[in-house]
Amino acid sequence: MNAPHAPDSFPPRGHEAKRASIMDAACSVFCREGFAGANIDLIAAEAGVSRQTVYNHHGDKEKLFVAVVRDLTERCNAGIFTTLASFPDRPAAIEADLVRFAVCMNRNCLCNRDGKALRKLIQAEGERYPELFAVWREQGPGRTWPALAARFARLALAGHLALDDPDIAARHFMALVNAELQTTFMLGGTPTEDEVLQSARNGVRAFLRAYGGREAGAHRSEAAAS
Missing domain, CATH: 1.10.357.10 (Tetracycline Repressor, domain 2)
Structure with missing residues (x-):
């Protein structure tokens, strides 16, 4: 039986690669779920990063949404x-x-x-x-x-x-x-x-x-x- 991923067990990627994954996933989730329906856990899962990594890059959901709008x-x-x-x-x-x-x-x-x-x-x-x-x-x-x-x-x-x-x-x-x-x-x-x-x-x-x-x-x- 495979053990569940620990927060730091994702394949290693560079800072920019992680950022791009987070932004792509956040854009997809916000478009699909709306701001109210989206959450950091879902975005992290789709980005293939830990929840803490998303917080480290963007702080919270509101700041991440603003970052997505700025990037687009x-x-x-x-x-x-x-x-x-x-x-x-x-x-x-x-x-x-x-x-x-x-x-x-x-x-x-x-x-x-x-x-x-x-x-x-x-x-x-x-x-x-x-x-x-x-x-x-x-x-x-x-x-x-x-x-x-x-x-x-x-x-x-x-x-x-x-x-x-x-x-x-x-x-x-x-x-x-x-x-x-x-x-x-x-x-x-x-x-x-x-x-x-x-x-x-x-x-x-x-x-x-x-x-x-x-x-x-x-x-x-x-x-x-x-």
Whole structure:
């Protein structure tokens, strides 16, 4: 008969390996059980570490939850800023170029594992425990929205868009290009490639009807005349 594991009998691993295991397990447990339903023993068991190791790394469940939100926020930010590098600052065809950008943003930042996990935690726990998401508010939208707004401001200065407030335009853009994906997100699913593309196309067309500059206006005039 095998003896039960003692708290220090797990296979030896380095500090960073243990930390990664704890964070992955905590993310999974918090997403599955919620903040109230999760506990350190369950997280430790899924991470393959002792209960004391989790406490040594993070102190308590609340601090661990905040650490998970911070870790997800940092990884999501990395994906967003990488994707922002493909923003069409000098569009050859603004509608097609914005559609390509929207598809990349949805696929790389909203539909991936980190985006889905962060969204689930915010939707499930944000209203009950808003204080646990302070790091997300400051480091997530607080950093990424201004970066996206700055790019729309440059498009407006070049005459591709007509807008008064780049911050509002950036929010409208993101709301429109993923609007048709929200039902799938709420049900815990992952949109198909076709759904991501269709949502991006419809969202960009609606965005350009509201904010289109010289190029979009010319296209609308040609369409009306034909």
